[in-house]
Amino acid sequence: MIEETLARMGLTGYETKIYIALVEFGRLNAQDIAKNSKVPITAVYPNLKSLVGKGLVQKIEGEVGYYLAKDIKTAISSLVKNKAQELEKFGENVVSELDSIKRKKQIEKEQEIIDVSTGGPASTQLTLKMADETKKSLHILGWRFSTMRSAYLLLNKFSELIKNGKDVRMIVTKKGKCYDKLIGAYINAGIKIKYHQMGDFAITIKDEEECKLAIKGQELPDRISLYIQNKDLSKSMEDYFLNIWRKSREKMYF
Numbered sequence: 001m002i003e004e005t006l007a008r009m010g011l012t013g014y015e016t017k018i019y020i021a022l023v024e025f026g027r028l029n030a031q032d033i034a035k036n037s038k039v040p041i042t043a044v045y046p047n048l049k050s051l052v053g054k055g056l057v058q059k060i061e062g063e064v065g066y067y068l069a070k071d072i073k074t075a076i077s078s079l080v081k082n083k084a085q086e087l088e089k090f091g092e093n094v095v096s097e098l099d100s101i102k103r104k105k106q107i108e109k110e111q112e113i114i115d116v117s118t119g120g121p122a123s124t125q126l127t128l129k130m131a132d133e134t135k136k137s138l139h140i141l142g143w144r145f146s147t148m149r150s151a152y153l154l155l156n157k158f159s160e161l162i163k164n165g166k167d168v169r170m171i172v173t174k175k176g177k178c179y180d181k182l183i184g185a186y187i188n189a190g191i192k193i194k195y196h197q198m199g200d201f202a203i204t205i206k207d208e209e210e211c212k213l214a215i216k217g218q219e220l221p222d223r224i225s226l227y228i229q230n231k232d233l234s235k236s237m238e239d240y241f242l243n244i245w246r247k248s249r250e251k252m253y254f
Helices: 002-008 013-025 030-037 041-053 072-103 120-132 148-163 177-188 231-247
Strands: 057-060 066-069 114-118 137-143 167-172 192-195 201-206 210-215 224-228
Touching (some): 013 041, 013 057, 030 041, 120 201, 120 224
Parallel strands (some): 137 167
8 A cells, every 4th residue: 555655654644645635636725635635624734844844745835825746756766765864874873872882991891781682571571670760761762562461561660650750751653543542541640642653663761871772673573672771872862762752743643
């Protein structure tokens, strides 16, 4: 499905519907876009602005503003290139930080600063361990769960942190009916939640001192978790989290 393909390229659900409408019907104003894409008119304008920023759509100024999909081959190629550069930059930052960790003389050679584990249950247990040791903040980007039981285990643990005055924030990057009820329970517990569509990885940062990087892609047989006990890298991950937090939305649009 083209919708799934565009979603994997970083377009939200509304952006996808609007873009397909413009490709199919050509030049349209906002009212016609809402009619042909079935996107609420209140959501049309911000998503058009986003599509213009991504280089997929151009605005034609006039007494009535019109929008037009740019040349498909050129626009999609540019989008793919930009996404690749973004991922490459993120990878370079991770490599740079890991190299920095390796060079630090003050870290004792026998101390294991990176622990690797596989599987969803192992990842959940690691998150619970980090929550038990949280002193001030626990921030999660790319929240997901392996079972409903693990989701409620985490909810109970996070609720305790909230009651004790800790800062718990989560950025949800996946949608689905099974998430709706859970998200409501998490919000009712006082956990701050925002939404941002991203790739198949997740980051958990504890107190800017430790972090977990979980990777799960179609090419991987199971989830891989890297538990990193390094303040410099954890601080960099925290900065990355806060940057995405500022860009994220209060409501789910993808």
